[in-house]
Amino acid sequence: MTAVGPDRRDGPQRSRGGGGRAGRGGGRPSPGNGRSFRKFQSQPGGTPLHRWGGNHTTRYNFRNDATNRASDWYFENIPNANPDPARLPDGSETDRFVEQNRAVGAQTILTVPMLGWVAKDRARACGFSVAKYGPQQSTDPWSPDCGNGRKPDGTPITGTDPKDTSVAIGPQYVTDWITHLKDRYGSADSGGVRFYNLDNEPDLWHSTHRDVRPAGLGYDELRDRTYSYAAAIKAADPGAKTLGPVGWGLNSIFYSGLDQDVCGRTGCWNNPPDRAAHGGTDLGPWYLDRMREYEEEHGTRILDYFDIHIYPQQAGAHSKDQGRVVKP
16 A cells, blocks of 8 residues: 555554455354454554455445445345444444544544445345346255345356345545545544545456456546545545555556456457547556646545555565565
8 A cells, every 4th residue: 555645654553454355265254243344454554444344345335234244245234233233323343443442542434335336224135036037056055035146057147136135325425435435433633544445346346246246446536436426535534544446456557447358259459449548547546647637627536545444465565474575
């Protein structure tokens, strides 16, 4: 994670944030155990951070404390375990997460949904219902109506209705959530939540959230959604810091979600069409230029840290010790 301006020396350090893939192939996710919490003890002089993120946070509804588990677990809406749902949004999983961090003196990074859909209520629901969309390659052994979104021959199921699981949201949702957080914990400058991820791996939405978003996210839409949602964060709490674009890996610097979608199917990696339509500029530099343009035009910095998830593969570059990378 790299600061994009003069905050660089004092910027946060944290462990790599995953996309919440642990649910694949594992046991059934019970309510509340799908969280992707990343604990990190900073190096001397740094700031301890604790991130709330993962694929499921893209469709988290703070009002009902429920989310859709996306491709991690059969595109199911699963409510988080909550001792008193009648009090919601007070006492939600994210409230308790912030309180846990405050108790140990850690800063919080919360993931803000930008996809435009969040879980509609606390009832369980399926993005690919077998009863509605037909037989599927794989189904949840505990909820057999919930399929993996592929026909028995492996071809993707298309034409699903996002309203099966989700309700539409916009930037006002962010405003409402941050207002709630400020009412409970104060503003960023008075000890409240300081850091917000601009969603989680949006360049994979067409895969991880294909029940509601089957097409890849292009350059222009990423820019426009970032402008709208990041500006809402800054308006709601001017002291907050934002992190984006929160891509899934090294490819996220070079390719938009749209190019990853199209070229993944057609093999156009040497000349990806979305990049070509934007002067042949890689996504990362193009994105940073657009964030700078917004700041110059509006006088508000809406992006504070350039954040990409990196999963080192080379020998000796990864360590199980939190916060430490071993150089080969």
